[in-house]
Amino acid sequence: xxxxxxxxxIDLASERPAYEQIVSGLRMLLVSGRxxxxxxxxxxxxxxxxxxxxxxxxxxAYRVLAEEGWLKLNRGRGAVVADRHGPKPTPEAEEKFxxxxxxxxxxxxxxxxxxxxxxxxxxxxxxKLA
Amino acid sequence: xxxxxxxxxxxxxxxxxxxGMLAHVWPQWAPSNVYFGVPVRPxxxxxxxxxxxxxxxxxxxxxxxxxxxxxxxxxxxxxxxLYIRIGALWFLVGLVVAxxxxxxxxxxxxxxxxxxxxxxxxxxxxxxxxxxxxxxxPFALLGTTAMFLRQDWAEISARFPIRSDFNGHxxxxxxxxxxxVYGPLLIAGFICAAISLLAYGSLHRARRVEADRRVxxxxxxxxxxxxxxxxxxxxxxxxFSAMVGMLPIRNSHISSVVGIFTGLAFLALIASGLxxxxxxxxxxxxxxxxxxxxxxxxxxxxGTLEDYWKGGVFYFNRNDPALFVPGRGWRYTMNFGHVMxxxxxxxxxxxxxxxxxxxx
Numbered sequence: 001x002x003x004x005x006x007x008x009x010i011d012l013a014s015e016r017p018a019y020e021q022i023v024s025g026l027r028m029l030l031v032s033g034r035x036x037x038x039x040x041x042x043x044x045x046x047x048x049x050x051x052x053x054x055x056x057x058x059x060x061a062y063r064v065l066a067e068e069g070w071l072k073l074n075r076g077r078g079a080v081v082a083d084r085h086g087p088k089p090t091p092e093a094e095e096k097f098x099x100x101x102x103x104x105x106x107x108x109x110x111x112x113x114x115x116x117x118x119x120x121x122x123x124x125x126x127x128k129l130a
Numbered sequence: 131x132x133x134x135x136x137x138x139x140x141x142x143x144x145x146x147x148x149x150g151m152l153a154h155v156w157p158q159w160a161p162s163n164v165y166f167g168v169p170v171r172p173x174x175x176x177x178x179x180x181x182x183x184x185x186x187x188x189x190x191x192x193x194x195x196x197x198x199x200x201x202x203x204x205x206x207x208x209x210x211x212l213y214i215r216i217g218a219l220w221f222l223v224g225l226v227v228a229x230x231x232x233x234x235x236x237x238x239x240x241x242x243x244x245x246x247x248x249x250x251x252x253x254x255x256x257x258x259x260x261x262x263x264x265x266x267x268p269f270a271l272l273g274t275t276a277m278f279l280r281q282d283w284a285e286i287s288a289r290f291p292i293r294s295d296f297n298g299h300x301x302x303x304x305x306x307x308x309x310x311v312y313g314p315l316l317i318a319g320f321i322c323a324a325i326s327l328l329a330y331g332s333l334h335r336a337r338r339v340e341a342d343r344r345v346x347x348x349x350x351x352x353x354x355x356x357x358x359x360x361x362x363x364x365x366x367x368x369x370f371s372a373m374v375g376m377l378p379i380r381n382s383h384i385s386s387v388v389g390i391f392t393g394l395a396f397l398a399l400i401a402s403g404l405x406x407x408x409x410x411x412x413x414x415x416x417x418x419x420x421x422x423x424x425x426x427x428x429x430x431x432x433g434t435l436e437d438y439w440k441g442g443v444f445y446f447n448r449n450d451p452a453l454f455v456p457g458r459g460w461r462y463t464m465n466f467g468h469v470m471x472x473x474x475x476x477x478x479x480x481x482x483x484x485x486x487x488x489x490x
Contacts, residue, residue, distance in 0.1 A: 013245035040253035049452040050249030
């Protein structure tokens, strides 16, 4: 029994599609180093059963992460964490990140989150995932 | 083996008492935020309103249990099957009425159920060593018995009893025919197939519960349930094989001994099943109490839209690939919308239909 085993959470009532939530959740865990290369993830069917979604939803999420280089998919062996070397950031990726971050920060401030809190949170998340 | 009349009545009352006790304690087994299948605040059960609902539910439940089993006992004593049927119906319908009354009174305090689901991301192979052999063994036993009967067909009586009254006198006879002889094996085959589906689903199609994982490490309740179901399957195959396999032997003493052993095995199975259910299957509260865990999403009213819970306790979701999901009264409940659930009930229905058509 491993108390540190990561947990993936999705919200069935969310407007975000389930597979996107699975991709984001797994990506966050992969980026933060909760998994090591060669670690095996639950099979598509088992994760689908645990989350109560169609197995195609999980399969799509695994496929997206495999395309990003995070996972290796083997028939019969399931999904294995790949030894991924981070890609060089492209100007487009940085521009996209800047845009998304600006929107998120603006929304937070508009909803009353104090600016120092916003900055503190961004720094905390960066440290956590680094 | 013939039991004295009084013993039947005592047995009936004992079963009634057990049923009443189960109905009495059942509402307390659900997680603290589920009450009669309704998601509520965790402090609702202990509130004056919650206690009032529980008190009057218990009064109704006991009234219906005692009335129902009183009628059944009367039927057993007088030898009138009508009283037995009315009593059984009264008991079942009465309990449903009591539960629905309680639900109706709890509904105004309903809260919105959580819609989050969580999954542990550890890889665990659900396979059990020798699983195909375990699942197919009962069928091999039934098949072997069928071959033995075919070989000794001439030794079977031209007519043999299949039902007796309480005094041990045969009331229904069947002729030596393929259906008469092989029919019980066929019935057992269908029921074993249904149980095998549940066993398979326990390992491969069951949602793993977070509290289980922390208490038992690997969702052991489901594996134990799997082995219990396999054990039940073997008992069923053995019992039916013994029952029918005795036909060519025609020795009532051996039949009695076999009957005693299968009866004892059945009691042992029921006892072990109850122990398993009560110690590990009875509601998320038990695991939480053991660990002093705060409520987490896996113990919240099953993270699902309320629409999927019919009558508050029956989960029906065709889009959910899990056959067993966290329940609202027990640790796990069946997803009645799953194709394996349909198959399970279909197989049971076929077995019962053959039994009724051929032997009633």
